[in-house]
Amino acid sequence: MSISAPRTEPVWVDGPAGYSLALDGTTIVCRNPKGRTLRSVPKKVLESPEAERLSHVRQWVERHERECARRVESWLLGSLPVPATLISEVWPDPAWRDTLYDLYAVPAGGGGGGGGFLRGVDERGRIGVLDLDAESTWLDADRVILAHPVLIEDLDDVREFALELGITQRLPQLTRQVHRKPDTAEAAAEARNAYAGAAFQDLRHARGRARRYGFAIRGGHAVCRVLEGGRTVQARYWIGSDDPEYATRSGGLFWVDTDERNVRIEDVGPVAWSEGLRMAEIVHAVDRSTEEENQP
Numbered sequence: 001m002s003i004s005a006p007r008t009e010p011v012w013v014d015g016p017a018g019y020s021l022a023l024d025g026t027t028i029v030c031r032n033p034k035g036r037t038l039r040s041v042p043k044k045v046l047e048s049p050e051a052e053r054l055s056h057v058r059q060w061v062e063r064h065e066r067e068c069a070r071r072v073e074s075w076l077l078g079s080l081p082v083p084a085t086l087i088s089e090v091w092p093d094p095a096w097r098d099t100l101y102d103l104y105a106v107p108a109g110g111g112g113g114g115g116g117f118l119r120g121v122d123e124r125g126r127i128g129v130l131d132l133d134a135e136s137t138w139l140d141a142d143r144v145i146l147a148h149p150v151l152i153e154d155l156d157d158v159r160e161f162a163l164e165l166g167i168t169q170r171l172p173q174l175t176r177q178v179h180r181k182p183d184t185a186e187a188a189a190e191a192r193n194a195y196a197g198a199a200f201q202d203l204r205h206a207r208g209r210a211r212r213y214g215f216a217i218r219g220g221h222a223v224c225r226v227l228e229g230g231r232t233v234q235a236r237y238w239i240g241s242d243d244p245e246y247a248t249r250s251g252g253l254f255w256v257d258t259d260e261r262n263v264r265i266e267d268v269g270p271v272a273w274s275e276g277l278r279m280a281e282i283v284h285a286v287d288r289s290t291e292e293e294n295q296p
Contacts, residue, residue, distance in 0.1 A: 008094045015050045025094075026058050026065070065095045072099045072146065072171055078227035079151060079271060081108035081143035087118075088125040100146075102167050104158060104174065105129060107141035115147065117167060132161055150178045150274040179277035181270055188265045188273075195237065195280040196252045204244040209286040215279055224279040228269040232258050235276030237283060253280045 010022035010029060018033030019042070028051065030041040045051060075082055090096035105127065106115035116129025119136065126138040149155055159174050169175070182188045200206040210222040217223070220241030225234050238251030253276055255263040268276070 013050060013054070015045050016048045017044070019045045021045065021050055021054050023054060023058055023061065026062050028054055028058065061095065065099070068093075068095045068099045069171055072096075072103075074227075076103075076146045076148055076171070076173060077271065077275060079145050079148050080227070081145055083143050084121075084127050084139075084141065085125055087127060087144070088121045091121045099171050102169050103146050103171065104152065104162075105139070105144040106147050107139055108143035108145050109141075115152075117162070130165070132158065134165070146173070148271045148274070149174055149176050150180065150270050177278045177281065179274045179281075181268070181273040185265055191277065192253045192265070192280075195277075195284040196250055198250040198284045200239065200248045200250070200286060202245050203240045203242060203248045205286050206239040206248065206250070206283060207244065210239065210279075210283050213279075213282050215283070222279055222283050224275050226269075226272040226275050228271045233263055233268070233272045235272060235279055237276070237280045239283060250284065253277065 010024050012020040012022045012031060015021045015030070020031040021041075022029050022031075028041055028046075030038045030045055032038055041051070074080070087100065091100070100118050102117045102119070104115060105118050114131055116131035116137065116139075118127065119130050120128035122128060122138060126140070127144055128136060128138050131137050152158055155174075155178065162174055167174075179191075182191055206222075207217055210217060215222045215224055217239075218236075221236040221238055223234050223236055225232065233255050234257075235253065235255050237253045240246075240248030240250075242248060255268050255272060255276060257263055263272075
């Protein structure tokens with residue numbers, strides 16, 4: 001049995017002077033009057049009302065793709081059980097399908113067989129995967145979890161297997177940086193304070209890097225929100241709240257609950273821990289990158 005995603009063919013619309021236009025993903029493509037697809041869109045066609053209308057459609061598709069990615073990433077960060085029926089309903093949509101395709105999924109609750117890379121949905125609504133034996137199979141599970149990499153057993157083996165198969169993921173999952181929580185409170189405290197004291201060239205650079213990677217800025221902190229074990233926590237990394245043009249220095253990393261109360265290190269879950277340190281590491285890197293930029 002082979003499971004593969006259906007290919008979405010471009011839908012062509014009539015353009016000026018016998019030309020046809022279509023969207024191939026988010027790229028406008030053009031066919032000449034003889035039906036041959038051109039390498040580029042002629043200027044007179046690109047400036048036509050038909051191309052302008054198609055450009056508006058493209059902008060909508062791009063927004064839709066970003067929203068799909070944000071939603072799927074929230075499932076990943078929360079390790080939320082996703083109903084198989086929901087995946088079945090959104091699978092025909094290329095934006096959803098391209099985001100979900102080849103993500104590593106496991107049955108919720110541990111039943112329904114082992115995990116694998118998402119490859120399709122059958123007429124019964126079952127989730128098709130490529131398992132770790134390189135076999136295509138159907139998961140007998142009502143819900144699946146798009147596993148956060150820190151929760152994947154034998155992560156290195158899964159990564160190696162994916163590399164051998166040439167698997168690529170539109171939404172980074174297996175390539176996501178993972179930080180495992182140390183066994184002792186002392187080692188954990190040392191790890192979370194490792195990113196304090198970074199000297200940023202100016203606050204603007206630190207904020208820009210945080211936003212570029214999808215982190216919010218609140219009250220001088222870069223913020224990462226995680227839902228884990230049914231509880232929402234925020235990882236916060238101090239980067240400063242003065243004039244954006246002024247130099248600044250980072251503070252420590254900590255976590256708070258929905259009531260703004262500090263979460264003890266002992267109570268920070270593995271996903272919240274990993275994502276918090278990932279955020280701090282990413283933002284902290286601007287300290288090194290600005291230094292390198294200033295080298296003669």
